[in-house]
Amino acid sequence: MTARRIFGVETEYGITCAQPPAAPGHEQQVITADDAARYLFRRVVALGRSSNVFLRNGARLYLDVGSHPEYASAECDDVHQLVVNDRAGERILDEMTEEANGLLAEEGIAGTIHLFKNNVDSAGNSFGCHENYLVRRRRDFPAMGEALVPFFITRQILTGAGHIRPRAGGGASYAFSQRADQMWDAMSSATTRSRPIINTRDEPHGDAELYRRMHVIVGDSSVAETTTMLKVGMTELLLAVLEDGVKIRDLVLAEPMRAIREISHDTTATVPVELATGRRLSALDIQEEFYARVRGHLDAEGRSAELTAVQRKVLELWERGLRALRTQDHSLVETELDWAIKGRLLERYRAKHTLGLDDPRVARLSLAYHDISAVRGLAPSLVARGLMARITTDEEIADAVTHPPASTRAKLRGDFVAAAQERRRDITVDWVHLKINDAAQRTVVLKDPFSPVDERVDALMAALQA
Numbered sequence: 077m078t079a080r081r082i083f084g085v086e087t088e089y090g091i092t093c094a095q096p097p098a099a100p101g102h103e104q105q106v107i108t109a110d111d112a113a114r115y116l117f118r119r120v121v122a123l124g125r126s127s128n129v130f131l132r133n134g135a136r137l138y139l140d141v142g143s144h145p146e147y148a149s150a151e152c153d154d155v156h157q158l159v160v161n162d163r164a165g166e167r168i169l170d171e172m173t174e175e176a177n178g179l180l181a182e183e184g185i186a187g188t189i190h191l192f193k194n195n196v197d198s199a200g201n202s203f204g205c206h207e208n209y210l211v212r213r214r215r216d217f218p219a220m221g222e223a224l225v226p227f228f229i230t231r232q233i234l235t236g237a238g239h240i241r242p243r244a245g246g247g248a249s250y251a252f253s254q255r256a257d258q259m260w261d262a263m264s265s266a267t268t269r270s271r272p273i274i275n276t277r278d279e280p281h282g283d284a285e286l287y288r289r290m291h292v293i294v295g296d297s298s299v300a301e302t303t304t305m306l307k308v309g310m311t312e313l314l315l316a317v318l319e320d321g322v323k324i325r326d327l328v329l330a331e332p333m334r335a336i337r338e339i340s341h342d343t344t345a346t347v348p349v350e351l352a353t354g355r356r357l358s359a360l361d362i363q364e365e366f367y368a369r370v371r372g373h374l375d376a377e378g379r380s381a382e383l384t385a386v387q388r389k390v391l392e393l394w395e396r397g398l399r400a401l402r403t404q405d406h407s408l409v410e411t412e413l414d415w416a417i418k419g420r421l422l423e424r425y426r427a428k429h430t431l432g433l434d435d436p437r438v439a440r441l442s443l444a445y446h447d448i449s450a451v452r453g454l455a456p457s458l459v460a461r462g463l464m465a466r467i468t469t470d471e472e473i474a475d476a477v478t479h480p481p482a483s484t485r486a487k488l489r490g491d492f493v494a495a496a497q498e499r500r501r502d503i504t505v506d507w508v509h510l511k512i513n514d515a516a517q518r519t520v521v522l523k524d525p526f527s528p529v530d531e532r533v534d535a536l537m538a539a540l541q542a
């Protein structure tokens with residue numbers, strides 16, 4: 077075990093409505109992405125008058141005006157639990173999509189709404205998958221940033237979702253990450269260039285004297301459970317090592333924002349980038365360093381034997397992913413890492429039909445990889461054919477759709493929301509507050525994200541059920 081840590085993942089989904097061409101002489105109602113999102117949230121809004129709600133599983137579901145549906149998982153304290161909760165979010169949104177498609181059909185509108193767990197739409201707009209990690213305030217966070225920025229910039233060679241990138245002069249090439257190019261755009265105008273990759277939010281959603289919430293916006297959304305597991309798990313282990321006081325300062329990049337793009341575009345992962353020290357190392361070299369230092373510290377402290385099963389899986393996949401790149405034998409991770417799973421799928425399809433990477437049919441297949449639909453998406457059939465690994469069960473996911481993680485503050489919130497729904501009581505909830513909207517306006521502030529029990533909440537629940 078490493079020190080307990082809270083984490084949660086926010087996923088923004090891409091949304092579109094595919095419509096057949098209108099029959100000659102017939103008008104057809106066009107469903108824009110905004111319209112589709114409104115159909116998606118119609119029942120949520122009808123139930124709670126708002127498109128920003130907390131669910132009985134502790135998560136937050138919301139839609140900002142004219143933007144992407146977002147699901148923010150409840151607070152988790154274990155990587156396996158987080159993967160389950162992230163998948164539960166997909167199921168919830170998939171059910172909402174099916175319902176919205178039913179509404180379209182009822183209204184006689186031809187079209188099918190699709191939700192994509194990816195990071196860029198057909199118009200080139202980018203949307204995110206943000207990771208949140210609780211960090212202890214007493215640690216020197218800026219110093220940790222010296223390790224974290226190069227870590228996040230190079231992590232994409234393992235956890236990138238794979239991206240078909242149009243080339244300027246025509247054609248296309250495969251890149252590790254969908255998000256890397258967008259980060260450049262988002263950041264080239266910012267003054268502190270590395271800041272937007274990770275930041276500590278003003279709202280730690282907890283006791284501000286003890287904790288910070290590290291907000292990471294640089295990652296790709298992950299489809300394969302094993303990729304989500306690695307993305308969050310390797311970060312958790314690095315944070316544990318840094319919080320132990322280990323300093324990693326010699327891997328600072330000379331130009332992080334340039335490196336993030338170059339690394340994404342170099343699928344050999346071996347082209348060097350420049351470090352602040354003047355040394356030149358590849359993304360693969362840098363990740364091997366991070367792996368060796370994390371592993372080395374845990375071994376030296378005698379802690380490796382105490383790691384949880386999922387933490388051991390994370391270390392094993394981290395090492396194997398690096399070996400796959402070093403040996404250029406992608407078969408080592410071809411069922412576990414998104415860029416490899418998707419890359420292989422696209423290669424097979426192209427070979428069979430003799431298509432270029434820039435062919436629209438290849439783009440459609442690539443998009444279908446991210447479609448969260450249980451019927452239209454590719455993931456279920458890839459799993460069934462042994463081409464995509466899983467670490468969760470359908471039962472675990474079904475349970476997490478309606479039940480909060482039992483070991484964190486999410487338990488208090490989820491149970492409170494469930495009780496209010498059953499009693500039809502009006503409440504207001506956010507990450508730290510639980511409030512009954514009646515004359516007494518009773519409110520409880522939950523500053524400890526680790527605690528699943530609280531006597532004040534017991535009293536509040538009693539008041540709710542009275």
Ligand SMILES: Nc1ncnc2c1ncn2[C@@H]1O[C@H](COP(=O)(O)OP(=O)(O)OP(=O)(O)O)[C@@H](O)[C@H]1O
Pocket residue numbers: 082083084085086136148149150151152208209210211277279280281282287288289290291507525
């Ligand atoms: N103390 C905490 N430390 C780390 N993560 C937390 C903590 N409390 C909550 N979280 C996680 O942080 C995420 C917050 O999601 P939310 O979308 O509300 O984020 P935000 O960044 O505050 O808001 P917005 O997306 O509106 O900018 C959730 O996934 C939640 O589980």
Ligand SMILES: [Mg+2]
Pocket residue numbers: 086146148
């Ligand atoms: Mg958010």
